[in-house]
Amino acid sequence: MPYSEEVMEHFKNPRNVGKIEDADGIGEVGNAKCGDIMKMYIKVKDNIITDVKFNTYGCASAIATSSMATELIKGKPIEEALKLTNKAVVEALNGLPPVKIHCSVLAEEAIKAAIADYYRRKGIDMKLDDCASCEIGCCHKKSAGDDHQ
Amino acid sequence: MRFVYVDNAATTPMSEKAKQALFDAIDIFGNPSSMHSAGVAAFRSLDSSRQRIAKCLGCEPRELYFTSGGSESDNWAIKGAAELMSRMGKNHIISTKIEHHAVLHTLQYLEKRGYEVTYLDVSSDGYVTAEQVRDAITDKTGLVTVMYANNEIGTIQPVAEIGAVCREKGVLFHTDAVQAVGHLPIDVKKENIDMLSLAAHKFHGPKGFGALYIRKGIVLPNLIEGGAQERGLRAGTENVLLAASAAAALEDALSNLDEKNRRIAEMRDKLIDNILKIERTRLNGGRSPRLPGNVSICFEGIEGESLLLSLDLKGICASSGSACTSGSLDPSHVLLALGLPHEIAHGSLRISLSDQNTMEDVDYILSVLPEIVNRLRDMSPVWEKIKQEEQQQP
Numbered sequence: 001m002p003y004s005e006e007v008m009e010h011f012k013n014p015r016n017v018g019k020i021e022d023a024d025g026i027g028e029v030g031n032a033k034c035g036d037i038m039k040m041y042i043k044v045k046d047n048i049i050t051d052v053k054f055n056t057y058g059c060a061s062a063i064a065t066s067s068m069a070t071e072l073i074k075g076k077p078i079e080e081a082l083k084l085t086n087k088a089v090v091e092a093l094n095g096l097p098p099v100k101i102h103c104s105v106l107a108e109e110a111i112k113a114a115i116a117d118y119y120r121r122k123g124i125d126m127k128l129d130d131c132a133s134c135e136i137g138c139c140h141k142k143s144a145g146d147d148h149q
Numbered sequence: 150m151r152f153v154y155v156d157n158a159a160t161t162p163m164s165e166k167a168k169q170a171l172f173d174a175i176d177i178f179g180n181p182s183s184m185h186s187a188g189v190a191a192f193r194s195l196d197s198s199r200q201r202i203a204k205c206l207g208c209e210p211r212e213l214y215f216t217s218g219g220s221e222s223d224n225w226a227i228k229g230a231a232e233l234m235s236r237m238g239k240n241h242i243i244s245t246k247i248e249h250h251a252v253l254h255t256l257q258y259l260e261k262r263g264y265e266v267t268y269l270d271v272s273s274d275g276y277v278t279a280e281q282v283r284d285a286i287t288d289k290t291g292l293v294t295v296m297y298a299n300n301e302i303g304t305i306q307p308v309a310e311i312g313a314v315c316r317e318k319g320v321l322f323h324t325d326a327v328q329a330v331g332h333l334p335i336d337v338k339k340e341n342i343d344m345l346s347l348a349a350h351k352f353h354g355p356k357g358f359g360a361l362y363i364r365k366g367i368v369l370p371n372l373i374e375g376g377a378q379e380r381g382l383r384a385g386t387e388n389v390l391l392a393a394s395a396a397a398a399l400e401d402a403l404s405n406l407d408e409k410n411r412r413i414a415e416m417r418d419k420l421i422d423n424i425l426k427i428e429r430t431r432l433n434g435g436r437s438p439r440l441p442g443n444v445s446i447c448f449e450g451i452e453g454e455s456l457l458l459s460l461d462l463k464g465i466c467a468s469s470g471s472a473c474t475s476g477s478l479d480p481s482h483v484l485l486a487l488g489l490p491h492e493i494a495h496g497s498l499r500i501s502l503s504d505q506n507t508m509e510d511v512d513y514i515l516s517v518l519p520e521i522v523n524r525l526r527d528m529s530p531v532w533e534k535i536k537q538e539e540q541q542q543p
Contacts, residue, residue, distance in 0.1 A: 011455070012462060017528050032492035032531050035452050035480070039530040057529040059454035 001097040003060060010064035010093065015071050018053040025121065027113025030106050036062045038110040040070070044118055049073050049081055054110070061100040062107075068092050069107035078115055084108060150464040153510045157351075157442060158300050158328060158501035159468055163398065164353035170397030171355065174390050181387050182377065191389045198392035205399045206345065207336035208362050214379045215392055218359035219327035220251040221372075222346030225383075226323045226361055227255045227294055229369035230344070231264055234291025234321070241289040243320075245269045245277050245306075246486035248296050252325050253482070256294075265289070273488050274435035275302045279310035286314070292321045297329035297345075301470050301483040301499060302434030303443025305333065312341025321367065327351055327359075331402035332410075332440060337362055344369075349391070353503070354398030358391035409504045414441040416502050416511045421446070423515050427522055429535065433484060433497065442502035445470070447489065450532030451525040453480075453497050459521040460498075465514055470497040492531065 003011070020041035030037040036058035043051035052074050056066040069089050073081040086104035090096050096104060119126040154162065163171075174194060179187030181195045196210070203210040216222045231242065244256055246268045256266045267285045269277050282293055293315050298305045308324055315322035323344040329335060330345075331352025337345055343364045350356040363369055369382060376384035421432055421444055429449035448456065453469030460467050470481030479485075480494035500514065526532040 008458075011458060014528070028530065032495075033490075035491070035495040037530050055528050055530045055533065057450065057531040058452050060458045062452070063455060063528070 003064075003097070004094040006068075006092070006094040007061055007064040007096065010067040011060040014054075014063055014067040016053050016067065016074065017055070019055060020051060020053050023053075023114075025114040025116075025118025027110050027115070027117055029109045029113050030058070032057065035059065036103060036106055038062065038066050038106050040066075040110040040114040042111075042114045042118060044078065047077050047079075049076055049078060052114075058103065058106075059100070061096055061103040064093060065089050065096070065103045065107040066110065069104075069111055073111055078118075081111060082115060084111060151513055153465045153506070153513055155500045155502055155506060155510065155514070156466045156468045157503040157506075158303075158440075158499065160350045160356065161353045161503055162505065163355060163394070164401050166401035167354050167394045167398035171390060171394040174393040177389050177393075181389060191387075195387050195389045195392055198389075198396040201396040202360060202392075202399055205335075205403055206330070206347075206362055207338050209365065211380065212362055212365050214361045214363060214383055215387060216359045216361055216372075216383065217357055218350070219249075219325065219346050219348035222348075222359050222361035223249070223251040223323075223325050224255050225369065225372045226344040226346060226363075227252065227292070228259070229372070230292040230294075230321050230323060231259050232370050233367075235264075237291065239289050239291035240264050241287055241291065242266045243269065243282060243285045243290060243293045243295075245271060245295055247271050247275065247299050247302075247304075247483045248294070249300055249325055249327065252294055252296070269295075271304075271486050272435075275299060275304035275433070275483075275487055276435060277306055277311075279307055279314045282311050283314045283318075286318050286320060290318070290320050292323065294323040294325065297324045297326035297335070298333065298440050299434065299483060300328045301481055301497075302445045302487070303328075303440035303501075304434040305329070305438040305440065308342065309340040312343075315343070316341045328440060331399055332442070334403070334406060337364070343367060349395035349398055352398055352402040353505075354395040355391045358388060358395045360395075410441040413502050413504055413506070416506060416508060417441060417444055419508070419511050420444045420500060420502075420514065424518065427519055431493075433487060433489070440501075442506075444498075444500040444502070446498050447484070447493050448496040448498065448522055449493060450529045450535055451496050451522065453495060455525050456496070456498050456521065459525065460514075460517070463517045463521070465517070468499040468501070470494065470499065 023041035024044045025042045028039040039055045041053045042049050052070045054066040056063050086108040089104045116126045177191050177194050179191035181192040199210040203213045269281050297308050312322050321343050326345045327348045330347040345362040347360050349358040371382050373384045424446050431447050433445040457469045470484050484494035
């Protein structure tokens with residue numbers, strides 16, 4: 001299944017790529033072994049996410065979901081950003097191939113991890129849900145051939 | 150924008166000779182089994198195609214069975230041999246960890262049905278030896294199946310030597326030669342091959358056409374019941390049209406082969422030498438013996454699919470062994486068999502050249518690749534970590 005135009009657009013021209021040197025919260029999720037790592041940086045002022053940047057190692061959908069997720073939370077209050085679901089990211093990208101859904105889960109988690117880090121720095125402990133992507137299958141076994149004969 | 154197709158290990162565009170043969174045969178509509186003149190015309194065309202392909206492999210036409218492609222040939226050879234050997238009380242098969250899935254999945258199917266399979270390790274540069282095969286043979290071994298050349302990393306296995314060991318030990322020897330036929334000179338008799346699989350679309354022939362060479366004397370069980378086609382082993386009205394096109398493609402692929410391969414290898418080596426100048430890259434598979442058109446390189450800190458799609462945006466069609474490109478979430482079993490860690494195997498790129506490529510294509514790839522690699526590494530937290538570690542340990 002090929003990628004949607006929206007995914008390709010965000011892969012070609014990802015929004016908010018980079019780092020924030022004086023970030024208020026940093027979240028990193030994923031595993032290089034599985035082929036995806038997302039790192040999100042947020043700046044918070046008066047409970048509003050004023051800036052967000054990301055660095056991602058991964059496939060086109062990992063880059064596109066990171067990009068879209070940052071767009072969806074930029075300028076939003078923290079409470080609203082916490083409500084962002086992977087489904088919303090997928091919908092905003094006009095769909096993802098089934099094997100790539102875990103990328104959207106990773107994007108949701110990266111944002112939550114960055115917000116958790118922000119709270120931690122303020123001395124507030126925020127419980128995060130268990131790693132949903134691990135269940136969805138970061139490294140699940142399913143093989144398919146290349147070079148079909 | 151320039152269009153550069155360098156995914157010839159996946160499939161090739163049809164050659165002019167293959168297309169012409171297809172057009173020339175398009176009105177041969179008769180059933181080769183029919184007695185009348187229309188049938189005879191079809192029979193003659195098919196017969197001639199079989200003779201021509203057999204000549205290219207050094208076998209007799211009656212030893213060549215047409216199929217729908219490489220996967221079918223592999224399945225038939227392996228499942229058929231398994232049935233033959235079980236009649237002799239044998240249940241052990243030897244293969245390698247770097248076979249194509251058409252072979253590996255067939256072997257897994259047999260394992261579920263009680264067969265034992267030894268998957269030989271390959272060296273870190275992607276080769277098995279005849280000695281490894283010899284050491285693995287037991288009195289229960291009935292089949293050895295080792296690919297001629299690897300589709301991902303291009304390494305060419307010592308097929309003739311493995312064949313000699315198998316012949317000496319009285320074990321059937323099959324080789325998946327899908328990546329080799331039409332690219333390397335092959336003589337099934339001299340190389341002691343009992344069964345060989347090929348697919349026409351890998352040498353600029355049509356898709357949906359392949360063959361299995363079965364050495365005479367080996368009576369493989371029927372693949373499809375229902376007719377006398379393919380000596381009664383594979384029933385179904387033959388594809389006269391594709392056979393004609395495949396025969397023309399193979400003859401054309403093998404003409405001036407040495408000269409063509411020299412030119413292709415020159416392009417390959419220029420790509421390898423220059424890509425390896427990019428820091429933290431490594432060539433997958435040894436440099437020799439290697440398919441003339443295969444370049445397989447891992448780039449640390451980036452993921453192969455992003456690389457692939459970035460190249461595609463520049464008009465370059467290549468391939469990757471990364472998990473993301475295979476529809477699976479694990480990187481290629483071939484790269485893992487070389488001992489590469491997952492995180493490095495994810496960053497693989499395969500460029501497979503054919504004689505339709507030019508040095509201009511190579512220069513174009515080399516002109517856009519470093520920039521793409523830099524862009525992806527710049528946004529990669531894995532690359533950031535690699536660089537931090539470099540600074541800590543100068």
